[in-house]
Amino acid sequence: MSAPKQQVIRQLAEQEFASELKALIKSDKLTRPVNWLMSPQAVVTYIMGGKLKDGTVISPKYFGNQRLIEIAVATLVTDRALLLIGIPGTAKTWVAEHLAAAISGDSSLLVQGTSGMSEESIRYGWNYAKLLAEGPSEGAMVGSPLFHAMKDGKIARIEELTRIPSEVQDNLITLLSEKLMPVAELNQTIQAQQGFNLIATANDRDRGVNELSSALRRRFNTVVMPLPKNLEEEVKIVTARVNTKIGSAEAISSKSGLKEIHRLVTIFRELRSGATEDGLSKLNAPSSTLSTAEAISVVNNGLALATHFGDGTLKVEDLAGGITGAIIKDPVQDKAIWREYLETVVKERKDWKDLYKACKEVI
């Protein structure tokens, strides 16, 4: 294994896929909206993957319905903002990051929505030392990521929009409809440059927390991110994501590794939908979300175990603990449901005996 080029744990999308972006920009002959790095069509290609005329292969970032991505990209061309909704782990953040990377070449203009957020995080704050020394001045201002996105005509992102308190959310309304941010202290107004837009993500399960006011809703086009359509698609997603994360394909390209992922995804899908894949029996669903992202982290966890404590190939024992932990979120109910699933479904499947044994051991 060669030494990693960077010391960071995780690169930004525009760093990791810099060569793809470069190739796309080079070959893109279509019209680009002002301040966009590439045309909307090229953005879709960047997300969905494909092969360019010069032979560059663009890896797919999102496995799923291309039409959804087209709606998302088309929205960013209009003057309405984009809201991605879905249950946790449906690649909302992932898609948002890549959209920002492809459109503005900068996915770092990010605000993480929290319940304790104040409006400075959306507008601007002050460098108090400078403020005291110089009085209110542009130099003493500390702009939020949105502030910078507006000034530079870039895409800003807000994660978990519905976690932000309503009164802070309201700050977004003027920002999105008038495309300006008044700075009363300086008697100035920051006007957004062309190319500015906002991608927000929100969680389906959180809906009630701080639901968007209808005034704010109106500024967004909504795209619902679905769960993967079928088993094969989901296995593909998990495999691809694990591979990019690990950086080496060896760990799971082995046949046994793939088989484990296949089984893991099957379990997650079945428990999530409350029915076996063949549709023959009904199952109780646990309280846990069991998203694709969850499956990915279970595999990563298993791989870490396999690398450091095993012989490097992913085995069922490496996954059993992770699976159990992911499914049992409520110690009483979920445990009963998981037991029932093990006894009625896993045990009955002929070539799943090892999985049954491994899971029984850790429950």
Added chain:
Amino acid sequence: MTLNIYGIRHHGPGSAKALLGALREQPPDILLLEGPGEAEDLLPFILDKDLQPPVAALIYNAKDLQEAHYLPFASFSPEFASIKWALKKEIPIKLIDLPISKQLGLEKAEKEKQDLIVFGEKHGNESDEMSADPLGFLAKVAGYEDRERWWEVHFENQDHPAEVFDSIMELMAHLRKETARTETPETLLREAHMREGIRQAIKDGHENIAVVCGAWHAPILRDTMEYKSSHDKSLLKGLPKINCAATWIPWNYEQLSTASGYGAGVISPEWYHLLFNNREDADIRWMTKAGRLLRKKDLSTSSAHIIGAVDLARSLAALRDLPIAGIEELEEAAIATFCEGNAAPLDLVRKKLVVGTRVGKVPKVIPVIPFQKDMEKIIKATRLGKYRDTNESHWLKGTMDKPKGGIDLRETNDLLKSQFLHRLNLLDIPWGAYQPASETDLGGFKEYWKLHWKASFAMRIIEAGMWGNTVEDAARNFILKKAKEAKDLNQLGTLLQQTLLAQVPNTISSVVSRLKDVSASTLNIPVLIKSVGPLVNSLRYGSSRQMNMMQLEEVLHGIIPRICLGIPAAGQSLDEDASQDFQQDLFTFNQDLQLLDRPELLSLWQEALEKLSISPSANPLLIGFANRMLLDAGWKNLQETSISLSFGLSKAQHKQDAALWIEGFLFGSGQLLIYQNELWGLINNWVQGLDKEDFEGILPLLRRGFADFSETERERMLDKARHPEIQNKIEEELLELEKSVLSDVQDLLAIISGSN
């Protein structure tokens, strides 16, 4: 001489627009269309201002209406648009497809040969998807759901409309050559006939001929001169032929959108309508309509939303490299902007938005059959016209306050309405769904009707016209024929009910006398029992309208004694399932008799029940049930019943039988057990006396017996079993109840007398 072949996509607005452009650019001196000759006489009506598409040309065998073809047209159908254009320019038009008379002749010959029913094929009878709509097929292969969009992308951007047709021609010629598919004999015949039509036009000296046909046929017709006329003539010679008549009938977009039967499989007629008539701003109009419809469904869709949605649809179209947004972009944009990414709200309005509710109209001057004229007269007289001119269902006389409306049969005009609608129902024109004021209240004067006119009635009207020239005559002939043909009591009972409701003079006696004959030869008791219900209803209905029901009374007096005499024997040696059915029959028979309330018949019924209740070989279920009915009717008192029950539950009885006895006895209600301590005690003691094994054995039966009781009934029984002392309480309760009811009544009386 120039021959221009325009290969079109049936019902394609893009096709229609291009075709009109091409015709204007090079006006022909004759227009030939792929369409059967029989419809030619109908064409001039297209300019009538009272003819509003969608309409269909109905071409049918005047003698057998099962044989018919429909040719639907919408305003955006290329054929319709080009005919309208040519009529205005006074350019002669000829329909050169194989006449329906010959197509029907062929179908019939084929049917006789193969003994296969080929009725109900799509108009034109194209044999498969590709030749039915070759351009649509190509679009689908290329991955386009909306065929119009494929058309837009590939053909609409040409500068000269005529060039579009050149490219289609090339494409089709290539396709027909490449696939080298053997066409059906029918397609070959039709193409031969069309070629003959072209030759005739040339022979008549036309210099500039335009032919409009489905794209699939275009290359063949272009090469007309390469085929020998004698070859075509010999193909067409001696074809069987059936005499046909033709007329315009109204159609609607919903029918146009269904792919099966006579539909044309146009997925989104309303959108095509917009595209054809308002192409420049079709997306804006569509989105505005979507916003307004969703607003009615309580979604807050402001004008700003609509602007945003159009904006999104247009940028989506641009992203997908389309000249204009198609139905998919529009829907996706509407979902993202109006519905928060959730498709469900849009589904609610999709029918109005995409399929549309437009209903066509046909001018009154179109020749119609006498039956239809009579119908129109009645519709006018009864003022039902507005219910026909809509595509949705409405309650007759429904208002905001009384949504279900309702008519009063004591009013002359309402009575006429009722008779008319009932007669239409008889004749299989189910315009109105009838609902009596209540299920049992046939004697009432109120009727509720839900009216829903369907374009397909046009065919049924012509069919009904075969029965007679007025609605009344047709209904009478229909009833008389049905009565004569009917072989079982059930059919006749239903027919009698319908006849009474429809009030067709001089019919009832025929139906009843037929009923008498059939009942005399019916020996099966359950069948006879089942026939009593409708007859009793009919009798009560007729009597309440001062009709002479003597004859029916006679029939009932013939049937019921026979049933009563037969019951004890019929109840013998039945297995459990048969007993249960029989029990249900007896239950309804009892209700019917109580309703009819004729003392002489009731006493026969009592005798029958008594016999059944002591019959040793009848199923215990029936014995228990007979006892229950005797008790309910007061023909047996509580003491006598206790004895029977005790006998039924005696130790020597098989435990299974005893349980069945209880089930039959408790049929319907458990109130009896709660309030009659004596009976309760008997059953309670019996259950307590069972040993464990027996109890387990009959538990399922007992459970079934108690299953029908209401929750509260069962709870009270449980209480009663657990705490015997409650019995006294219940008795007290009963006394209390009696007292309170009594005082209520007294209060009421006081109020009444006081108000006086």
